[in-house]
Amino acid sequence: MRHPATGHIASRLVLSLLCLLGLGSQRLVFSADRVNLDDDPTDARVFQVTSTLAVTGKIYPQPGAESALPLKVDAGFKLLEKRLEGAGRQAQALRSIRYYDQAGASITAGKQVSNADLRDECRLVVAEGTDAGIDVSSPSGPLQVGELELLRTAGDSLAVAGLLPDTAVEPSDTWKPATWVLPVLAGIEAVEKSQLSCRLEKLTDDIATISFQGEIIGAVLGAAAKVHIEGELEYKVSQRHWQKLTLTQTEKRAVGAVSPGLDVEAKITTSRRLAKAAGRLSETDLKGVPLESNDASRLLAFDAPLWNTRVFHSRDWHLLNQNSDSALLRMLEKGELLAQCSIKKLADAEPGKHVPEEIFQKDIQKTLGKNFQKLVQAERLRIREGLYVYRVVAVGTVPIKNEKDEEVLNPMQWNYYLVANTDGRQLALVFSVAPELAAKFKDRDLAIVGGLEFLKAAGPTQARGKKQESR
Numbered sequence: 358m359r360h361p362a363t364g365h366i367a368s369r370l371v372l373s374l375l376c377l378l379g380l381g382s383q384r385l386v387f388s389a390d391r392v393n394l395d396d397d398p399t400d401a402r403v404f405q406v407t408s409t410l411a412v413t414g415k416i417y418p419q420p421g422a423e424s425a426l427p428l429k430v431d432a433g434f435k436l437l438e439k440r441l442e443g444a445g446r447q448a449q450a451l452r453s454i455r456y457y458d459q460a461g462a463s464i465t466a467g468k469q470v471s472n473a474d475l476r477d478e479c480r481l482v483v484a485e486g487t488d489a490g491i492d493v494s495s496p497s498g499p500l501q502v503g504e505l506e507l508l509r510t511a512g513d514s515l516a517v518a519g520l521l522p523d524t525a526v527e528p529s530d531t532w533k534p535a536t537w538v539l540p541v542l543a544g545i546e547a548v549e550k551s552q553l554s555c556r557l558e559k560l561t562d563d564i565a566t567i568s569f570q571g572e573i574i575g576a577v578l579g580a581a582a583k584v585h586i587e588g589e590l591e592y593k594v595s596q597r598h599w600q601k602l603t604l605t606q607t608e609k610r611a612v613g614a615v616s617p618g619l620d621v622e623a624k625i626t627t628s629r630r631l632a633k634a635a636g637r638l639s640e641t642d643l644k645g646v647p648l649e650s651n652d653a654s655r656l657l658a659f660d661a662p663l664w665n666t667r668v669f670h671s672r673d674w675h676l677l678n679q680n681s682d683s684a685l686l687r688m689l690e691k692g693e694l695l696a697q698c699s700i701k702k703l704a705d706a707e708p709g710k711h712v713p714e715e716i717f718q719k720d721i722q723k724t725l726g727k728n729f730q731k732l733v734q735a736e737r738l739r740i741r742e743g744l745y746v747y748r749v750v751a752v753g754t755v756p757i758k759n760e761k762d763e764e765v766l767n768p769m770q771w772n773y774y775l776v777a778n779t780d781g782r783q784l785a786l787v788f789s790v791a792p793e794l795a796a797k798f799k800d801r802d803l804a805i806v807g808g809l810e811f812l813k814a815a816g817p818t819q820a821r822g823k824k825q826e827s828r
Contacts, residue, residue: 391525394565394592396518398450400440403632404598406514408434414621416466420612428621432462432507438514439638441648444485447537451486451515454648456637462507473507481637482508483650484515488537489546491515496647499656499669502676509544512604512625516541520555520569520590521599531556539571543584543606547576547692565592578675579692580613602627614694615675615687656808659684664702666784669808671801674698688801695798696790698805703783711745711777721751721773728753728769740807745777752792768792772802778811
């Protein structure tokens, strides 16, 4: 007869072996030939994530095949990531804190080459799931427009766990992820039709290999889009996490009110492993850091270095184009175009001076020409000390084409602002909004004007003559 203590010794021996394997505090993942490939949203381990993105295809600045330009994007990311408690269910349950050691991209559109990088002061980033994809913000302050576009990529590492099955599976088993997974992975805001399926292809030693494919039809920034994805996901069973993603995403997107058309293929490769050290995500480094996004951290910063100015604005505003003396932004809310904002750099005046108010009004009427009807309001606004703001509201009509291709006149309201700094630097802003949308637009033009900063001048200002014009 076996002594009772023998069973306890054997049990302790098994438990010790499991602990050595890193499984002592976790339930066994294997059950016969079936395996659990789940993701623990409370997993506080820090992961090292490395990702590359290569995009090829065409970009359409305007409707029509003749406007197509060849597009090539190469991007690379290296970051530490740790999960945070979610803010809700489904996509809203996804939250993480990241520190980017590397984040950059080279973009070639036609003959134009540009680069995007993440500033050192914004490398700490909070990522969170939304119905339209993974959104990002920095506790250190507002991201720039280009930084937001750089960090919001398809196949985000935070969303990948949505591909994993809810129950134990064995090779050849298939499953359909939750309906929110594909829109978040692909960055589609409004979904018309969607399907996504996964399959456990093989289970070899400690690695489970999952294949997936899906297609979604919907809209991005109000523009119709169709996306197809396919790829493979590797899951390391003993360590209970996915470790490699290879994804190919093809997208056809129509030209929209705030975005160009696309016909592109993106190839994404991401590797993920347990980090050797927490680095900048240690409890000491994160102590006192606000990890909840708020209205202030979600603002965007539009920088115009040649003007030495910066504009803080909400994410509803989208930069369309920018040159040496002007910029154009449009406001989109839930796919609907609400307003347009044009910002123009005016020649510098003498310190303490600006375009005279009567000249500013005359310039407005001259610029609007036959579209002008009347001025309905003119007033000085006190936004903050040292900033001169003069607001003029004009109404009139603009010609548009109706469904019969006939030209008709539509009512329009323009909110003009003359904004000047004490050193004579000045800008003219004009917000165009249809009268029927004015109530919905409210006073969001004031938020842009209030978020305008004149940065330290690079050198002496050039005084302009007495009579000045604005457009």
